[in-house]
Amino acid sequence: MPSIFYSAILTIFSVSSVLLSTAGHAQTDEIPTLVPDPRIVVNGKLDEPVWQHARRITIHFMTQPTDQGISDIGTEARVFDDGQTLYIGFIAPDPQPDKIRAFYRNRDNIWNDDVVGVKIDPYNNKQLAYQFFANPLGSQADSIENAQTGHESASWDGFWQAAGQLTDDGYVVEMAIPFAVMNFPPQAGLKTWALEFVRFMPRDQRVRLSSARISHANKCWVCQMPAYRGFAQATSSTNVIIAPSLVAGRSEQRNVRQHQDWQGENNVELSLDAKWAISPDITLNATLNPDFSQVEADVQQLSVNNPFTLFYAESRPFFTENADYFATPHNLVHTRNISAPNAGAKVTGRTGQHTYGFFAADDDSTTLVLPGNLGSDIAVMDTASKNLAARYSFAYNNMISVGVIGTWREAGDYYNGLSGVDANIRLTAKDTVSLQWLYSQSRNAGQMGLRGEASERYNTDQPFNGQAYRINYQHSERNWRWFGRYDARSKAFRADLGFMPETDWNKFTTGGEYIWHLAADNVINRVRVSGDWDTTHNAAGEFIEDEAEGYAGIFGPRGSYLELGTYQRERVGRRLDNTSLAISGNTERFDEQGLSLFAEVSPAAGMMFFAFWQHGTALDLTNNRLSDQNRIELEGRYSFNRHLELSLRYNQTSMDYQSDRVFTANLTDMRLIYQFSNRSALRLVLLYTDLQRELENYQNMSQQQLNARSRQLNKQLLYSYNLNPQTVFFVGYSDGSLQDDELSRITPSERSAFLKFSYAWQL
Structure with a gap:
């Protein structure tokens, strides 16, 4: 057996090496190094003379929704570096400029807008790509794409600049990306990096245009990015960034069931974050007494029956x-x-x-x-x-x-x-x-x-x-x-x-999808069918679950998508004897089945709505019996103007047994954001959950352990100012209230006021 295994590995390596060697090397374009005079001011105007000497790259290859065709909209990227910073100017004309979607957004929240950007693989080894994007008003988004796992780390925030301007015939975006924000090989002289310049246009369809031909048959899009030579003077900074922080606040709590008075404490703490680029491709991060409080409110989820x-x-x-x-x-x-x-x-x-x-x-x-x-x-x-x-x-x-x-x-x-x-x-x-x-x-x-x-x-x-x-x-x-x-x-x-x-869990899954691309001017421009089947057993081979799912969806006008789904699932219930981990003979089997419907539409700039509905039979885990379940998820976002946005999310799950209600769980998440600029915002968050159980329809033991009603209301008001990812100021207030069978009304149980200030120095 070992000899067969080693032979297989050697064969894979050999075949891959041959494929790589026969792929050839595409001729690379060059990015010039220029000395701007006067210095570049990142304002979205491209009015400095140096821009006339930049490398001009056309962004016109269609990559979404299809990989076929060339756009007749001549988007252009102008690119050069000055030895320390990569400068990119995007000129994005639009035959219907009134349909451009552009709003002031918090970082990484621009994907419903028109967007331009660049993906950079400075190692040119098809492993990772830095991504830098901005909307027409300069609101930023950045991430790191891992070509091996397919994961994009949107939580990564780099130190770079962007500015945008709407024009009579489109918009212009200007970017300045310091080389110090990226890791790359410490190679002297000319370097070869892979870059892709991208434009997103959300209209009836979400169109993605690229400077490169991207084939959908190859799921590794980073692998298809073309190479560019240049960056001869580029060096990744070995500077040290020191970011001390001050966190101050007061938090108070009380036991509302015992009618206690508020008890609280003041808190003032200093912390320190440090970053040292030991070499162009090695980075040390350190933190002392860090503030790891969650300033951002988590997206609430319903956990009932899960x-x-x-x-x-x-x-x-x-x-x-x-x-x-x-x-x-x-x-x-x-x-x-x-x-x-x-x-x-x-x-x-x-x-x-x-x-x-x-x-x-x-x-x-x-x-x-x-x-x-x-x-x-x-x-x-x-x-x-x-x-x-x-x-x-x-x-x-x-x-x-x-x-x-x-x-x-x-x-x-x-x-x-x-x-x-x-x-x-x-x-x-x-x-x-x-x-x-x-x-x-x-x-x-x-x-x-x-x-x-x-x-x-x-x-x-x-x-x-x-x-x-x-x-x-x-x-x-x-x-x-x-x-x-x-x-x-x-x-x-x-x-x-x-x-x-x-x-203690073994699962085999297989599935796939097929997409028909129809004419772009059809009311329905794409049709998608997909499905998968999986079977799960424990390590001893005992059955846990078999599941089959199928979906059929259509893409239509106004960025709309409509999908019908169905599922069929056989699964085991909870253990009858909790003192044994056995499944066979210690559980019952249940057959779940149902239908689902999903709809999404973006009818105009600043508007997005989606709805999900599912109805069928499902296992009631608390009572270990098959019941009827209904799920509804609704979400909408509306921008009143370029600064003010309201988002609302509502989820409801209900379950009935023999036509009698067992429980109803509701979740409401409302967020009102006023974005003064790309750097500062005021946000109000309201999170409300309400779980109502009809205990007479529960088993006797559960009736004694569960509350008939559980409600929670959390509020947060927050002002934030971000000069860069580590120079930030927050000030806010939050409180939480609850209600259960011991409380006749929803009652405040905790509250806090806080501020945080941090400033990053580069030494």
Whole structure:
């Protein structure tokens, strides 16, 4: 068996090398280095003489909704550098300038507007691409695209400038991107980078125009970016950025059930973030006594009748900086698990074909997800913890990359360590295989407060270990794709620093989609059908779930999309005997089925609406019986003018058993934002949840444990000013209220006022 395995690996490497060598090398264009006189003022006007000598690049290749055709709108990018900064001027004419969508937006919130930008791969190795975009008023968005995982890290924020101006026949955007914001090889003289210049036009269809021919048959768009020579004087800064912060506020709480008075404390803390570019491609980030409070309110989610832990994205700057360096097919580094660190350090870098990252942080407490196969739980320990992660990957060539990862968490008697290897192999431009194998070692602590499945699975103080592996294959053509994936996790596998809420769990999934592209002037311009089938068992081979889903959708005018879906699912219910992890003979099987309808439309600039409805049979997990379930999700955004926007989201889930209501869960999320400029904004957030249970329709035990009504109302008023990602000022107020069966009305239980100021110095 080993000889067959090694022969297969050698064959893959050989075939990929041949494919790479026969692909040829496209002739590269040059980006000039110019000395602007007078100095460039980034104002969206392109009125300095140096712009007349810049490299001119046409953006006219259609890449969405189809990869066929050339636009008759002559968008142009003018590009040069001065040895320290890359300057790009976009001239974007429009035959109907009154339809241009442009509003002042918070960073990374511009994707419903007209947008222009650039993607840059400074290593030209088809692994990662920096993305810099702006709308016609200069509102910014940036991210890092990982070509191996397909993930875009939008939480990354770079230090760069953009400004825009609307004109009589379109708009102009000017960008200044310091080379210091990117990592790239410390190569003297001319360099070869891959760049793609892009324009998005949201009209009846969302059109994407590019400076490059992009084939939909190759899902790696970073791999298709053309190469440009130049940047001879470019050096990535080795300066140090110091960003001290002051956080001050007062928080108060009270026990509303015991009618207590408000009790609170004042809090004033200093913190320090530092960034040192040790070399052009190695960066050190460090933080002391950091402010890791969540200034941004999390997007609320309904958790009723959901047995698994909900996912919340990371938004704290120390962790989001170069987070893509730790990305693998599985989410093994989910830093929201680290809630209150006192100090942290991170080193990330890319040298030639090598990419590596390491971070360490402590935590005043320890929060971890305890995975299972029918549900997961969260454990919180008061014990301080140490958290480590290390990642290394090697790009053998543009077709093959391999990597290793290790994580470690430790708190008193508790620990969890994980190590693994992974590979991403592009067999051809249309065929990709990704592989991952993981091994974990764990030991639990006595004070974890385990319950349910987690108690039976992890109620031991003896060390245990587990394994996991994942195989994914995908084939893509211009109009269709197919994939197959197998994911296996042994009974005791854990990834406590990541987000993997399922274990003792093996799942095979296969599916695909087909898209018909119709004439652009048709009322319906595209038709899409898709579907997948999956089957899940535990590590012992016991059945958990079979599921089949199918969808048919049409794309129409005003950016509209209408999709009809259906699902058929056979699954097991909760365990009848909670003292056993067995599934066969310890659960009942239920058949779920239903229909769904999704609709989305953007009828005019500053307006977007979508609606989702699903009705069918579903398992009532609390009562372990099949019931009728109805789900509604509504969302809308409306811009009253270029500054003021209202967004409203409403979700409702209800369940009936034999025509009697079991529960109704409602969630309302309203946000009113006044964007004074691209840098400052005032925001009001209202988050309201209401869960009503008809307890007479519950089993007896549940009637004694649950509240008939649970309501929460959270409010936040926040003013923010951002000069750059690390020079910020926040001042705000927030409070929270609740109601349950012991309270006759919704009652305030917590409130706080706060301010934060940080300023970044470059030394």
